[in-house]
Amino acid sequence: MSNLKERFLKGEKLEIELYDIHAHIGKFNRDYPVFAGDIEEILKEMERINIKKAIVMPLGVYGAEWFYQNEKLINDCKKYSEKLIGFCLINLNFPEKVIEKEIEGCLKNGIKGIKLIAAYQNCQDLEKKTEFVCECAHNYKVPILNHSWQSPEFLEKMVRKYKNVHYICGHFSFVWKDIVNNYENVWLCTCNYLEFGVVERMVEEIRNDRICWGSDFSDLHFGFTLGPILLASIRDEIKIKILGENTKNFIKNVIKQE
Amino acid sequence: MDFFDINAGIGIFSKPTLYTKPEQLMKIMESYSIKKSIVYHSLSREISPIEGNEILLKEVKDYKNLIPSFVIFPENSGDIENFEEYIERSIKNGVKFFRIVYNTFRIPLSHYFYSGTFEIINKFKIPVIIDPTIPFKWEVDSGDWQSIRLICEKYNELPIIFTEFRTRYHIRIVIDFLKNYKNFFYDIGSCWNYRVVEKLVEIRNGENLCIGTNLPFSDPGQSIGMVVASDISENTKRKIAFENIEKILNKNE
Ligand SMILES: [Zn+2]
Numbered sequence: 001m002s003n004l005k006e007r008f009l010k011g012e013k014l015e016i017e018l019y020d021i022h023a024h025i026g027k028f029n030r031d032y033p034v035f036a037g038d039i040e041e042i043l044k045e046m047e048r049i050n051i052k053k054a055i056v057m058p059l060g061v062y063g064a065e066w067f068y069q070n071e072k073l074i075n076d077c078k079k080y081s082e083k084l085i086g087f088c089l090i091n092l093n094f095p096e097k098v099i100e101k102e103i104e105g106c107l108k109n110g111i112k113g114i115k116l117i118a119a120y121q122n123c124q125d126l127e128k129k130t131e132f133v134c135e136c137a138h139n140y141k142v143p144i145l146n147h148s149w150q151s152p153e154f155l156e157k158m159v160r161k162y163k164n165v166h167y168i169c170g171h172f173s174f175v176w177k178d179i180v181n182n183y184e185n186v187w188l189c190t191c192n193y194l195e196f197g198v199v200e201r202m203v204e205e206i207r208n209d210r211i212c213w214g215s216d217f218s219d220l221h222f223g224f225t226l227g228p229i230l231l232a233s234i235r236d237e238i239k240i241k242i243l244g245e246n247t248k249n250f251i252k253n254v255i256k257q258e
Numbered sequence: 259m260d261f262f263d264i265n266a267g268i269g270i271f272s273k274p275t276l277y278t279k280p281e282q283l284m285k286i287m288e289s290y291s292i293k294k295s296i297v298y299h300s301l302s303r304e305i306s307p308i309e310g311n312e313i314l315l316k317e318v319k320d321y322k323n324l325i326p327s328f329v330i331f332p333e334n335s336g337d338i339e340n341f342e343e344y345i346e347r348s349i350k351n352g353v354k355f356f357r358i359v360y361n362t363f364r365i366p367l368s369h370y371f372y373s374g375t376f377e378i379i380n381k382f383k384i385p386v387i388i389d390p391t392i393p394f395k396w397e398v399d400s401g402d403w404q405s406i407r408l409i410c411e412k413y414n415e416l417p418i419i420f421t422e423f424r425t426r427y428h429i430r431i432v433i434d435f436l437k438n439y440k441n442f443f444y445d446i447g448s449c450w451n452y453r454v455v456e457k458l459v460e461i462r463n464g465e466n467l468c469i470g471t472n473l474p475f476s477d478p479g480q481s482i483g484m485v486v487a488s489d490i491s492e493n494t495k496r497k498i499a500f501e502n503i504e505k506i507l508n509k510n511e
Contacts, residue, residue: 001289009486011492032430033429034452035451035454035457193424195475217452218452221487223487224481224484225483226487227477228479228483231290232479
């Protein structure tokens with residue numbers, strides 16, 4: 001049995017550094033009460049799980065008061081800059097001018113990337129608006145994490161057209177497999193409901209240096225996303241890459257340093 | 259840590275799965291430190307409880323750690339002649355849990371209540387697992403809470419174990435149920451929300467929580483991970499992982 005698996009099942013400390021490519025702060029969500037959602041409590045949890053750094057985005061993804069949510073994000077990321085890397089929430093229902101101004105303002109205030117989640121915002125003109133954000137990101141040379149890139153064809157079109165952007169697929173699916181495998185600047189977050197056997201297939205079929213663990217805190221329980229990886233029948237060195245090293249590399253090579 | 263899984267299937271489902279046989283399930287259980295599982299049969303879950311239940315009993319008879327659960331129709335459904343006799347015979351044959359998957363058969367859960375089904379089960383005090391999820395549809399928040407409330411209130415000594423594919427919005431309801439009904443049990447593998455285990459153990463010290471893997475469909479690491487990685491005492495983890503459900507089972511031995 002893999003050492004990490006055995007230790008995790010025994011409840012022992014894993015002693016590996018985790019880097020989280022997909023997480024949320026902000027304390028409120030429409031769908032459920034956010035338990036222990038204060039930023040200080042979240043930082044304590046990160047400490048307990050041994051997460052060195054997390055890419056964080058606002059939790060109220062449906063889009064109401066997105067400027068206010070980004071403001072809160074900016075403040076928390078400034079205050080805890082050694083732990084948190086902020087990606088601003090964009091509400092694609094708003095005019096392009098407004099979107100661009102918000103991106104610009106956030107980037108000036110220490111935000112390092114952009115988060116899209118149009119599916120939750122009931123947005124029309126999805127591809128046109130998403131492309132507009134890709135163009136902005138290309139001009140500012142910042143990454144985008146998208147909840148879903150609509151289709152592999154659309155993502156590939158963006159990847160080929162806006163080459164300064166690093167693209168993160170926010171939730172795991174095999175539909176992104178070929179693009180992740182074929183391009184240097186596409187990253188895949190592990191977070192999703194996973195069917196039995198999927199993790200083994202994932203590391204078999206997808207380049208291992210682009211698969212990054214995303215906890216999706218404070219939306220999802222840490223155990224829900226950690227368990228499948230730590231208990232999978234894959235080598236420990238791959239688990240360590242997925243849980244930490246890959247995102248650490250992403251942060252080192254893609255995120256602009258101050 | 260040892261686990262007692264309340265939700266595992268065997269048999270051939272309407273779509274291919276990674277295992278079908280009890281011996282294969284036993285191997286998977288071993289790999290995840292699952293010591294016992296409450297199992298049901300694919301045929302019972304998807305088409306025919308009556309035939310599926312019989313196959314289940316034959317298939318698991320040599321595996322003492324696979325605890326058989328029968329999927330049941332309501333009384334007077336026309337599927338069996340004498341419901342009470344069927345329940346009694348099932349128990350004699352070693353069935354330890356009944357399972358109600360009402361959405362598969364498009365029967366309202368309230369009909370199980372009003373038709374007197376629970377009246378009969380309550381006589382024998384056999385715990386009932388209620389699962390509204392239809393395999394491969396994987397809907398979220400499908401509990402019929404009005405009916406579960408009726409059942410929990412009237413049969414307040416009968417353990418009612420709720421499991422579903424995913425509880426998201428309805429966690430606001432589950433909290434209320436755990437607080438108000440001591441016979442209401444909840445499979446924490448159903449809710450993936452942040453810090454939810456930590457929150458739910460505040461109610462009755464986690465005595466009413468248990469764990470289901472939803473094998474053969476889901477990665478068991480998800481629900482097992484939620485117990486292992488939780489910020490709760492080792493003692494409470496053991497209760498959720500194993501002891502709470504073992505206690506229910508032993509009551510009926
Ligand atoms: Zn998210």
